Amino acid sequence: MRRYLQAVRKQLILYILGAAIVQALTVSASVFNGRMLDALVRGSARAFLTNTVCLMLIWMGVAGGEYLLAVYQAAITQNVDIQIRARLTDRLAATDYAAFHRQTLGTYVSWFNNDIQLINTQGLAALFPVISEVWGTLFALAMLAYYHWSLAAVGAVMAVVIVAAPKIFDRRLASRNLTLTRENEAFVSHTEDALSSFDFLLPYHALRLIRDRIVTASQTLKQANVGQTRIQAAVQATGLLGNVIAQVLIIGLSGILALLHIVTIGTISATGSLAGNVFNNLGNMSNFLGMIRGTKPIFAKLENAKTAFSEPPSTARVQHSLTRVTQTVFTLANVTYRYGQAPVLTDVTLQFTAGKKYLITGPSGSGKSTLLKLLAGYDDSYTGTLSFRGQDYRQLPAGTLQQHVLYLSQQPGALNTTARENLTLLDDYSDAVLTQVLLAVALIPNAAAAPAFLATPVGPHGSNLSGGQLQRLALARGLLRHFPVILLDEGTSAVDPANAVAIERMLLTNPQLTLIMISHTVHPETLPLFDDVIHFPLTASPAVVAPGRKAVAD
Numbered sequence: 142m143r144r145y146l147q148a149v150r151k152q153l154i155l156y157i158l159g160a161a162i163v164q165a166l167t168v169s170a171s172v173f174n175g176r177m178l179d180a181l182v183r184g185s186a187r188a189f190l191t192n193t194v195c196l197m198l199i200w201m202g203v204a205g206g207e208y209l210l211a212v213y214q215a216a217i218t219q220n221v222d223i224q225i226r227a228r229l230t231d232r233l234a235a236t237d238y239a240a241f242h243r244q245t246l247g248t249y250v251s252w253f254n255n256d257i258q259l260i261n262t263q264g265l266a267a268l269f270p271v272i273s274e275v276w277g278t279l280f281a282l283a284m285l286a287y288y289h290w291s292l293a294a295v296g297a298v299m300a301v302v303i304v305a306a307p308k309i310f311d312r313r314l315a316s317r318n319l320t321l322t323r324e325n326e327a328f329v330s331h332t333e334d335a336l337s338s339f340d341f342l343l344p345y346h347a348l349r350l351i352r353d354r355i356v357t358a359s360q361t362l363k364q365a366n367v368g369q370t371r372i373q374a375a376v377q378a379t380g381l382l383g384n385v386i387a388q389v390l391i392i393g394l395s396g397i398l399a400l401l402h403i404v405t406i407g408t409i410s411a412t413g414s415l416a417g418n419v420f421n422n423l424g425n426m427s428n429f430l431g432m433i434r435g436t437k438p439i440f441a442k443l444e445n446a447k448t449a450f451s452e453p454p455s456t457a458r459v460q461h462s463l464t465r466v467t468q469t470v471f472t473l474a475n476v477t478y479r480y481g482q483a484p485v486l487t488d489v490t491l492q493f494t495a496g497k498k499y500l501i502t503g504p505s506g507s508g509k510s511t512l513l514k515l516l517a518g519y520d521d522s523y524t525g526t527l528s529f530r531g532q533d534y535r536q537l538p539a540g541t542l543q544q545h546v547l548y549l550s551q552q553p554g555a556l557n558t559t560a561r562e563n564l565t566l567l568d569d570y571s572d573a574v575l576t577q578v579l580l581a582v583a584l585i586p587n588a589a590a591a592p593a594f595l596a597t598p599v600g601p602h603g604s605n606l607s608g609g610q611l612q613r614l615a616l617a618r619g620l621l622r623h624f625p626v627i628l629l630d631e632g633t634s635a636v637d638p639a640n641a642v643a644i645e646r647m648l649l650t651n652p653q654l655t656l657i658m659i660s661h662t663v664h665p666e667t668l669p670l671f672d673d674v675i676h677f678p679l680t681a682s683p684a685v686v687a688p689g690r691k692a693v694a695d
């Protein structure tokens with residue numbers, strides 16, 4: 142947490158100063174309480190009235206101060222949250238496909254939402270009162286010493302006991318917090334999974350399954366929440382017990398001092414109120430400190446998760462590698478790939494040449510997409526050798542593939558914003574260039590339609606667009622960036638035949654482009670434009686695809 146507090150240290154210092162003023166006012170109220178009682182004992186109505194007015198003004202000041210502190214606390218908390226989210230996002234943005242997909246989206250949502258909520262409620266919400274309470278305790282102890290040193294001495298000893306005692310719960314609280322964050326992750330994943338099955342469960346009248354799954358996940362989450370609250374309540378009870386014992390001790394001691402005529406009767410009221418200040422503060426503080434210490438494993442979990450990801454790719458290394466351009470784009474030598482125990486590609490040997498166009502066909506589940514994902518570098522858990530422009534994938538500088546190879550999966554992604562932003566991704570492209578690419582993928586009938594289309598909000602997951610439009614938008618995004626290699630996985634499957642043919646023709650007649658395209662729908666108009674057709678499933682025997690030959694690998 143320290144790292145993030147450093148980032149907001151100026152605001153924190155202001156808060157600390159503000160808290161000092163409010164606490165000084167609160168403590169001084171106890172003194173005026175005592176003076177009012179002493180004025181009554183002396184029978185001085187004027188002094189009683191003056192002290193009452195002062196007391197009223199002080200409490201008004203305290204109320205105003207508390208209001209300002211509460212608002213400022215919310216602003217600081219949100220700034221810390223933004224820092225945590227930004228750091229987490231930076232590291233996620235630097236990861237690769239395989240590392241990112243080691244966790245479910247639900248887990249990430251839980252990090253950004255539940256974990257940060259827990260840090261807020263356990264850590265930051267506890268930190269601010271601790272700041273106030275430290276001031277309150279110091280001022281109140283000083284006032285006790287002003288009445289009699291023995292009161293301050295007892296107060297100080299009890300303060301140490303109250304703050305130290307709940308430490309015995311630290312380890313258990315930390316462990317419960319960690320369990321709670323993990324259960325939050327699991328809950329969000331289960332809920333997301335259950336809700337995403339709405340569409341396919343609907344026709345079967347099986348929506349109760351969603352309810353069952355969410356309720357079951359909630360039960361587990363309940364246990365984690367109750368377990369964590371149990372320890373926190375024990376910390377609180379320990380603080381409360383110490384608080385009450387200490388207050389009774391101070392009031393008792395004040396009574397004895399008053400009986401011995403060492404202090405006035407009004408002092409009992411003042412010290413009672415001061416003891417209330419000190420020990421209520423300390424009782425809370427011990428609880429809050431326990432809560433703050435309990436957030437350590439949450440930060441550690443987020444940090445570890447982040448360091449598991451690779452560092453951002455170095456652009457310098459990427460550019461250096463470009464000097465090694467050869468005619469062969471991809472080479473697979475005896476590549477075998479399994480999902481678990483099931484082999485999908487067995488001992489595959491293939492070559493893909495720069496500028497050539499390859500069509501991959503074959504039955505569903507035969508490993509076509511798997512091949513493209515391997516070529517895109519999404520997974521390195523294969524055996525054999527994969528090379529890009531003659532360089533082994535395992536030796537490739539980070540980021541090389543992302544810079545040169547565009548893999549368009551069967552599920553085109555879209556951000557919930559305008560078509561324009563989905564294309565530009567906030568890079569600079571002129572309207573003329575955007576219009577050109579929209580025409581190329583037939584997303585618009587003519588240039589005049591471009592402004593309206595670019596301004597269209599595509600909706601969550603592109604839900605305002607048809608499947609075919611979404612595919613073309615994804616393709617247009619790639620074409621804008623002139624990738625030399627495109628791996629197209631059923632990229633035109635949802636597009637009407639006339640437009641699909643036009644788009645394929647546009648890709649197939651680009652001599653600069655290396656295209657490897659999976660398709661279940663072979664169009665006779667474009668088939669002759671492919672250099673090679675690869676039929677899946679590939680057999681275990683080495684198959685080499687060479688330029689100029691059709692349908693070689695089998």
Ligand SMILES: Nc1ncnc2c1ncn2[C@@H]1O[C@H](COP(=O)(O)OP(=O)(O)OP(=O)(O)O)[C@@H](O)[C@H]1O
Pocket residue numbers: 480485503504505506507508509510511512677
């Ligand atoms: N993430 C995964 N985990 C486990 N098995 C998988 C995974 N992805 C794919 N498979 C399995 O690997 C096999 C090959 O899948 P792949 O997606 O490569 O097939 P495909 O030929 O592209 O199919 P389609 O034409 O239907 O897209 C299938 O049997 C599939 O069930």
